Amino acid sequence: MNAGKVCDQLVRWLEANLQRSGAEGLAVGLSGGIDSAVAAALAQRAAPGRTLGVLMPCHSNLEDQADAERVARHVGIPHVVVDLSPVYDILARALQPTLPAEADPGRLQLARANVKPRLRMLTLYHAANVRGYLVVGTGNRSELYTGYYTKYGDGGVDLLPLGDLVKGEVRELARYLELPEAIIQRTPSAGLWEGQSDEGEMGITYAELDRYLLEGAAAPELLARIEALHRVSRHKRELPPIPRVAR
Ligand SMILES: Nc1ncnc2c1ncn2[C@@H]1O[C@H](COP(=O)(O)OP(=O)(O)OC[C@H]2O[C@@H]([n+]3cccc(C(=O)O)c3)[C@H](O)[C@@H]2O)[C@@H](O)[C@H]1O
Numbered sequence: 198m199n200a201g202k203v204c205d206q207l208v209r210w211l212e213a214n215l216q217r218s219g220a221e222g223l224a225v226g227l228s229g230g231i232d233s234a235v236a237a238a239l240a241q242r243a244a245p246g247r248t249l250g251v252l253m254p255c256h257s258n259l260e261d262q263a264d265a266e267r268v269a270r271h272v273g274i275p276h277v278v279v280d281l282s283p284v285y286d287i288l289a290r291a292l293q294p295t296l297p298a299e300a301d302p303g304r305l306q307l308a309r310a311n312v313k314p315r316l317r318m319l320t321l322y323h324a325a326n327v328r329g330y331l332v333v334g335t336g337n338r339s340e341l342y343t344g345y346y347t348k349y350g351d352g353g354v355d356l357l358p359l360g361d362l363v364k365g366e367v368r369e370l371a372r373y374l375e376l377p378e379a380i381i382q383r384t385p386s387a388g389l390w391e392g393q394s395d396e397g398e399m400g401i402t403y404a405e406l407d408r409y410l411l412e413g414a415a416a417p418e419l420l421a422r423i424e425a426l427h428r429v430s431r432h433k434r435e436l437p438p439i440p441r442v443a444r
């Protein structure tokens with residue numbers, strides 16, 4: 198991949214989409230991870246002085262927040278911090294009546310974890326609405342293909358500038374953009390629970406997934422796993438089905 202060429206294309210793509218929309222700027226959620234750092238750096242180039250970073254810790258560790266602040270400084274964008282921890286706690290209590298009598302522990306953990314990206318989506322849209330900005334998503338091709346994101350959570354965005362790049366290409370772009378090496382080297386994690394890692398949860402490494410997406414090469418078991426993830430997450434990449442009514 199020619200990182201310089203890709204960078205220019207993506208900046209121009211963001212500029213064009215911003216202009217077409219009539220919106221005034223771009224808002225990006227900054228987690229301290231590589232995807233949001235790259236998305237923010239591209240947004241800042243496309244809309245200098247009109248890009249906002251939004252930090253939304255939710256029982257997150259202080260290191261992540263420090264990394265996110267570092268990204269905002271490095272990229273040169275203003276940022277706001279919205280601590281979602283208290284609202285998450287209140288919501289977790291308020292949601293008790295939605296629980297079945299005997300909730301499956303695995304499902305309960307995931308349902309609770311998905312509240313965090315959904316609160317972030319709500320917060321980002323509020324920040325965007327009050328400024329006339331668009332919400333820039335950070336999903337990459339590897340995550341989109343496998344559905345590794347929360348529907349209407351981090352999947353609820355206006356633009357996906359990284360959507361055609363596999364995770365390894367996002368890393369190449371991060372190096373081209375001269376983002377801090379510590380951010381580039383972080384273990385990819387959605388940070389939804391202690392010890393969670395993307396690769397651990399998916400049961401596939403990004404190297405394997407990227408190779409499959411770029412070259413179509415994968416061992417049969419791996420191919421079956423990736424295609425199963427793709428199949429069951431199809432609904433996330435489409436609008437909700439609408440019945441055709443016969444009158
Ligand atoms: N066939 C179908 N047709 C229509 N809708 C369907 C459906 N199957 C499920 N659904 C709906 O979708 C829901 C399940 O989807 P969803 O709510 O997203 O939940 P789900 O895919 O189960 O969980 C989200 C996954 O994304 C990961 N994640 C989240 C956030 C960020 C990142 C990251 O690294 O960036 C990763 C997270 O760790 C977890 O593995 C179901 O409860 C149901 O409402």
Ligand SMILES: Nc1ncnc2c1ncn2[C@@H]1O[C@H](COP(=O)(O)OP(=O)(O)OP(=O)(O)O)[C@@H](O)[C@H]1O
Pocket residue numbers: 225226227228229230231232233234251252253254255257265317334335336340351385386387388
């Ligand atoms: N604490 C946070 N503050 C602000 N935004 C966040 C936060 N956590 C997640 N996000 C947003 O949600 C997106 C998905 O983040 P997540 O941490 O789940 O995994 P990711 O896809 O590896 O992204 P990244 O590499 O940017 O961390 C992030 O890129 C970011 O835009």
